Each structure stands twice: as structure tokens, then as C-alpha cells.
Amino acid sequence: MTAHQFSILFLFALLTSVLLQLWLAMRHINHVLKHRHSVPAEFAAQITEQAHGRAAAYTIAKTRFGMFSTIFDAMLLAAFTVGGGIELLSQLTTPWFSSDIAQGLALIAGLAVINTIISLPFSLVSTFVIEARFGFNQMTPKLFISDLLKSTALGAVIGLPLLGAILWLMGRMGDQWWLYVWATWLVFSLTLMWVFPTFIAPLFNKFVPLEDGAMKERIVALLDRCGFTSNGLFVMDGSKRSSHGNAYFTGLGKSKRIVFFDTLLKHLEPAEVEAVLAHELGHFKHHHIVKRLVWTFGLMLGLLWVLGQLKTELWFYQGLGVTNPSTAAALLLFFLVLPVFTFIFSPFSSITSRKHEYEADAYAASVCAQSGGSAEDLVSALVKLYRDNAATLTPDPLHSMFYDSHPPASLRIAALRRLNA
Numbered sequence: 001m002t003a004h005q006f007s008i009l010f011l012f013a014l015l016t017s018v019l020l021q022l023w024l025a026m027r028h029i030n031h032v033l034k035h036r037h038s039v040p041a042e043f044a045a046q047i048t049e050q051a052h053g054r055a056a057a058y059t060i061a062k063t064r065f066g067m068f069s070t071i072f073d074a075m076l077l078a079a080f081t082v083g084g085g086i087e088l089l090s091q092l093t094t095p096w097f098s099s100d101i102a103q104g105l106a107l108i109a110g111l112a113v114i115n116t117i118i119s120l121p122f123s124l125v126s127t128f129v130i131e132a133r134f135g136f137n138q139m140t141p142k143l144f145i146s147d148l149l150k151s152t153a154l155g156a157v158i159g160l161p162l163l164g165a166i167l168w169l170m171g172r173m174g175d176q177w178w179l180y181v182w183a184t185w186l187v188f189s190l191t192l193m194w195v196f197p198t199f200i201a202p203l204f205n206k207f208v209p210l211e212d213g214a215m216k217e218r219i220v221a222l223l224d225r226c227g228f229t230s231n232g233l234f235v236m237d238g239s240k241r242s243s244h245g246n247a248y249f250t251g252l253g254k255s256k257r258i259v260f261f262d263t264l265l266k267h268l269e270p271a272e273v274e275a276v277l278a279h280e281l282g283h284f285k286h287h288h289i290v291k292r293l294v295w296t297f298g299l300m301l302g303l304l305w306v307l308g309q310l311k312t313e314l315w316f317y318q319g320l321g322v323t324n325p326s327t328a329a330a331l332l333l334f335f336l337v338l339p340v341f342t343f344i345f346s347p348f349s350s351i352t353s354r355k356h357e358y359e360a361d362a363y364a365a366s367v368c369a370q371s372g373g374s375a376e377d378l379v380s381a382l383v384k385l386y387r388d389n390a391a392t393l394t395p396d397p398l399h400s401m402f403y404d405s406h407p408p409a410s411l412r413i414a415a416l417r418r419l420n421a
Contacts, residue, residue, distance in 0.1 A: 001313075001315050001319075002315055002319075003314070003315040003317075003318035003319040004319070005315075005319070006315050006316065006318075006319030006320070007082055007319045007320070009319075010081070010082065010319060010320065010337060010340065011078070011082065013340045013341055014074055014077065014078065014340050017074075017339075017340050017343045017344070018070060018071065018074045020343070020344070021067075021070045021343070022067055022070060022071075024396070024398060024399045024402055024403075025063050025064075025066060025067045025070075025399070026067075027396045027398060027399055028059075028063050028395060028396040028399035029060050029063050029064065030396075031394065031395065031396035031399075032056045032059050032060055032063075032392050032394055032395070032396070033056070033060065034394075035056075035394035036052065036053050036056035036057075036394075037049065037053065038052075039052045039393070040393050040394065040409075040410055042410060042413060042414070042417075043383060043386075043393055043409070043410075043413075046380075046383045046384075046387065047383065047386070047387050047393070051387050051390075052393065054134065054390055055386075055387075055390040055391060055392050055393065056392060056394075057134070058130075058134045058390040058392075059390075059391075059392040059395075061130050061133070061134075062130060065125065065126065065130060069122055072122075076115075076118065077336060077337070077340070080111070080321075080336065081320040081321045081333065081336065081337065082319075082320060082321045083321060084321045085321070086107070086111065086320075086321060086322055086329065086332065086333070087321050087322050087323060087324075089107060089110050089111060089114075090103075090107050090322070090324065090326075090329065092110075093106040093107055093110055094106075094107075100167070100171060100326065100327070100328075101164055101167045101168055101171075103326070103328065104163075104167045104326060104327060104328025104329075104331075105160060105163055105164055105167070105328070107326075107328045107329070107332065108163060108328055108331070108332055109156070109160065111332065112155075116152070120148075123144075124144075127139055127144065128141075128144075131242065134390060135243065136242050136243050136244060136390075137241075137242060138239055138240055138241055138242055138243060139240075139241045139242070143240065143241070147204060150203055150204065154200070154203070158192075162184075162185075162188055165184055166181050166184065166185070166331065167327050167328055167331070169181050169184065170311070170327040170330075170331070171327050175308070177308065178301075178304035178305050178307065178308040179304075181304055182297075182300060182301045182304050185300060186297055186300075189297075190252060193251065193252040194251065194252045196250060196251065197231070197250045197251040197256075197257045198251075201250065205236045205237055205238070205240075206236070206237045207234040207235070207236050207257075207259065208234065208235050209232060209233065209234060209235075210233040210234065210235055210260065214270060215265070215270050215273065216233065218270055218273075218274050218371075219233060219258075219273070219274065219277060220233075221371070222274055222277060222278060222281070222367065222371070223281075225367060225370060225371075226278070226281045226284075226285060226367060228281055228284055229256075230249075230256045230257055230258050231251065231256055231257050232257055232258075233257075233258050233260075234257055234258065234259050234260070235259075235260050235261075235262050235265065236259050236260065236261055236262065237262055238261035238262055238263055238264075239261070239262050239263050239266075242263075243263055243388075244261075244263065244388075244389050245261045245263040245264035245266075245267060245268075245385060245388060245389065246261045246264060247259065247260045247261065247264055247273075247276055247277060247280060248280065249280055249283075249284070249289075258277065258280075260273070263388075264276070264385075267384055267388055268381055268384060268385075269380075271368075271373050271377045271380075272377055272378075272380055272381035272384065273381070274368065274371070274373070274377065275364055275368050275373065275377035275378035275380075275381050276364075276378070276381050276385075278363065278364035278367045278368055278378070279360045279361060279363070279364040279378060280360070281363070281364075281367070282359060282360030282361070282362070282363030282364050282367075283356065283360050285363055286356065286359050286360065286363065288356045288359070288360070291356075303334075303338070306334075307330065307331070307334045310330065310334065311327070311330045316330070316333070317329060317330070317333065320333045320337065343402075346401075346402045346403070347401045347402055349405075350400075350401055350402065350403075350404065350405060353405040353406070354405070354406065354407045357405070357406050357407055357412070358407065358412075358415055361375075361378060361412065361415065361416055361419075362415075362419055364378050365378060365416060365419045365420065374420050375416040375417065375419045375420035376416075376417075376420055378416060379413050379416050379417065379420075382409070382412065382413060382416075383409075383413070386409050391409070393408075393409045393410065394410075395408050
């Protein structure tokens, strides 16, 4: 393949990806608009037409803003690659450093800083305009700046040494460098999962142990029935940033924690909180987390092998606007353009993820029944979460297939009620 041919292929793939995303977004907007005045029958008893209309408006606002972001991001990617942006940045940073690794770190870090600055207005609009308009934003400008500085500093402290190690391995380990890089990345990822709950998450949020009482007793009994051991039950002050609610597992091995957003505990009844946690435990019992990790690690191994084949091809660099090949440029270009060529495969990931969600729901229904509850406890919790988070009940099916890791509300609740029956 020649550089010119690869340039055309990349631009064609970029244009196709953007048009597909815009088409899916328009389908989604039209579908939500069509059903905004009609609450689905299975939700009519719990969700008012006003709440349903608010969710439609919120969904449409986010989707329209996403369309603008999609176009802008595509233009920015084209400017960085075939437009010569990375080549120009490389020419500006290379004279300042003598070693290849330092030059590579400067190139990648420089592009990351530029991209952060350019993307900042989008984050501000999303947080202080769209989220605020619908009553979700609790973030102050001071907290926004604090989060930005902390995440930037953390990215530098953690990311730069990792990138330095990767660039060194790419330049020193011969044709099999991708195996060494993969092993390094695997160890780093597992280590990060282990230390995240204790050392990283507290930099951004306050975590306090769940207070003793009926709620905690109920949850401890659930954990005993499921055979799940954790390093504690914690409540996170999610309300200082957003009124959205959630619960999640974090950590690895003995560092595992169960975290509840304070907003979740505020809006759900104890039986509903138990059902939500039982769903998360379903992922644990069905080994979904391990399966996802194995898939992710296997996929990364394959991607690094592909990069290993492209790293020595001059047309790969020149086709993306870089005239002076380097290990840093190869790494940067590959992971910048990868989403352009892989977006079309998104539904395959969605299918697997949805299968896992149905399995976790079924497990939750079974476990809740053991304590005198039923699948209706999870149904009730989900309906409240859809309502309080203004999640649309009528997504476009095709858009949902590309973007949503969870099944649409109507399908998910219908499956739960079949189990209950």
C-alpha cells in the first residue's frame, strides 16, 4: 500500500464513521421525539408524562451536543494527522531533547495538553449548561478546576513513567517488543485496579463507611448469602458533582470495595438498594468481570501485534501526515485512528454486555427471592433510577445497539417480570 492510498482509506473511514454516527444520532432524536408524549404502559404507574418529557428533552439535548462534538473531533483528528499537526508538533519538540524517549514523551504529552485545552469548552458546556439546565449539575467552578488539575497531575505522575517504559521497550526489544509492552501494560493495569480504591479515588471524593443499621445488616446478609467478601461498604459523596445516582464495585482481590453514591441511598428503599447490589453481585458470581478483563487483555495483545506490523511501514506514517517515523509517532497514530476503523464493530461488544446484564438481573431476582423479596424490587429500583437520572425509556433500537451497554428499559424490565411470573 502507498501512503496516498492509506490517506484516502483513512479519510474514507473517518467520513463513513462520522456520517454513521450522525445518522444514528438523528434516528435517536426522531425516535425519542416521536414518543415523548406517551409513557410506555409498563412505566405509566411510576413515571409521569412530565418526567417522561423531561427525559426526552435531556436525551435530545445531549445527543445534539454529541453530534456537534462528533464533527469537531473528526475535524481535529484530521488536522492532527493528514493535516500535519503531529508532524508540526514533532518538529517543535524534537530539538529540545537529545534522547528518543524524551522526544517521544514530549510529543505525546504535548498533544495531550493541546487536546485537553481544545476540548475544555465542550466539558464546560456539558457540565455547566446541559447538566445544569436539567438540574443535575452540582459541580462548582472551583471543584471543576480542582478536578482538572488533579487529573492532569495524576496523569503525568502515572502515565509518563508508563509511556517511557513502553517507548523504551518498543525501541530496544526487537521484533517481539509488543509482547513485552503487553506484559508491562497488563501488570500496570492490574496494579492500578488494586491501588485505585485506596490511593486514587479518595483524591477526588470522600468515602465514609456505611453506617450501622438495618440497611447495613441487610447488605451484610446479602453478601453472606452470595459468598462475597469485600474490604468494606462505603458511601461516596457523589452529590457534590451530580445528582445522578449509582453503585459499583472497585478494586481487585482483597482491596475490593462496594461503593454507594449518597444520591442512590437517598432515593431508594432498603429492598431496592439490596436488589441493585444483588445485580452487581450477579456480575461477580457469573465471572463477568474476569471475562471482560480476559477479553480486554486479549484484544490489547492483538492490537499491539497489529501495531508491530505497521511500525515498520513507511506508508503508515506518511499516510497520516508524519514524514519522520518514530516509536512515539507509531504509538500515537495507531491509537488515535483506531476508533475510526473499529466503531462499526460496536454492536458486537454491546451484545455480549447486554447478555451479562440479563444474567445479573436474573441472579438478583433469585437472590432477592431468598430473603422474601422478588424481581419487582429490582424493577422498582430501576424505574426510579431511570426517572431520577432522566434516562429515556424509548431509545432508538439501532442507536442503543451501538452505544448502550445495558438493554433498553422496556426489554430489561419485561425480562425481569417474566422471571417474577
